[in-house]
Amino acid sequence: MSERSGIIDCHVHPTSAVGEGPARCAEEMLRYADRMGIEWLGTSLGPTFIHQPTAAEIEADNDFNAQLIALHPNRFFGYVNLNPNLLYHSLHELDERVADGPFVGIKLWVAMRCDHPNVDAICERAAELQAPILQHTFFRAGGNLGGESSPDDVAALASRHPEVIFIAAHTGLNWERGIRAVADQPNVFVDTCGFDPEMGFTEMAVKWLGAERVVYGSDASGRSFASQLAKVFGADISDGDRELILSGNMRRVLDL
Numbered sequence: 001m002s003e004r005s006g007i008i009d010c011h012v013h014p015t016s017a018v019g020e021g022p023a024r025c026a027e028e029m030l031r032y033a034d035r036m037g038i039e040w041l042g043t044s045l046g047p048t049f050i051h052q053p054t055a056a057e058i059e060a061d062n063d064f065n066a067q068l069i070a071l072h073p074n075r076f077f078g079y080v081n082l083n084p085n086l087l088y089h090s091l092h093e094l095d096e097r098v099a100d101g102p103f104v105g106i107k108l109w110v111a112m113r114c115d116h117p118n119v120d121a122i123c124e125r126a127a128e129l130q131a132p133i134l135q136h137t138f139f140r141a142g143g144n145l146g147g148e149s150s151p152d153d154v155a156a157l158a159s160r161h162p163e164v165i166f167i168a169a170h171t172g173l174n175w176e177r178g179i180r181a182v183a184d185q186p187n188v189f190v191d192t193c194g195f196d197p198e199m200g201f202t203e204m205a206v207k208w209l210g211a212e213r214v215v216y217g218s219d220a221s222g223r224s225f226a227s228q229l230a231k232v233f234g235a236d237i238s239d240g241d242r243e244l245i246l247s248g249n250m251r252r253v254l255d256l
């Protein structure tokens with residue numbers, strides 16, 4: 001354990017060559033996580049990445065991640081993948097996999113914009129389960145996909161569910177706009193992943209949101225651990241703020 005410094009990566013996805021199972025996937029991810037000092041990896045989606053998954057496809061994803069967690073219960077934690085278009089199924093998956101474990105949070109991707117009332121029903125259950133919601137957010141230059149949420153959508157949703165912690169994944173990609181969009185909503189965090197390691201992101205997020213609302217995530221294997229860690233290690237912020245972003249905030253949210 002000595003090579004690890006307790007970093008929590010709040011946002012990873014299993015990727016695996018066809019036919020390779022969870023054990024091989026975990027081995028590969030942990031090989032690099034160990035090198036970077038990352039202790040915990042928050043996994044969701046994958047390995048197939050389907051925009052509009054069926055109930056069976058959702059369950060296959062969640063089974064894959066449950067197997068990762070079972071293989072390495074002290075390294076992986078999971079967000080249950082849901083398709084809010086399938087509301088009854090979503091609430092059932094929440095009961096099966098979060099209320100009864102092993103998942104601790106919820107992942108919402110691009111199946112449905114999070115301003116839809118179906119997502120409110122999921123948030124009500126998330127509040128009861130104290131499960132944070134990792135919501136993909138983009139401000140796409142050419143316009144978002146039909147089911148894709150923006151940080152504006154997350155801020156509006158979060159204002160209706162103040163007891164739920166939301167993580168606006170990718171800070172909207174256009175992060176200067178994303179940080180401003182969620183700034184007034186205290187239960188919205190932002191993560192560091194999914195855009196290039198540009199200077200100034202972490203400093204602006206800390207200034208506008210406070211370090212307590214910024215969390216390190218890599219989006220590995222879509223991005224490398226190192227390029228996203230660089231945003232935090234290279235930022236002109238205090239060591240205390242850096243510790244919150246790399247570890248302390250997720251430890252508090254998940255009660256690890």
Ligand SMILES: [Zn+2]
Nearest residue numbers: 011013169219
């Ligand atoms: Zn992601």
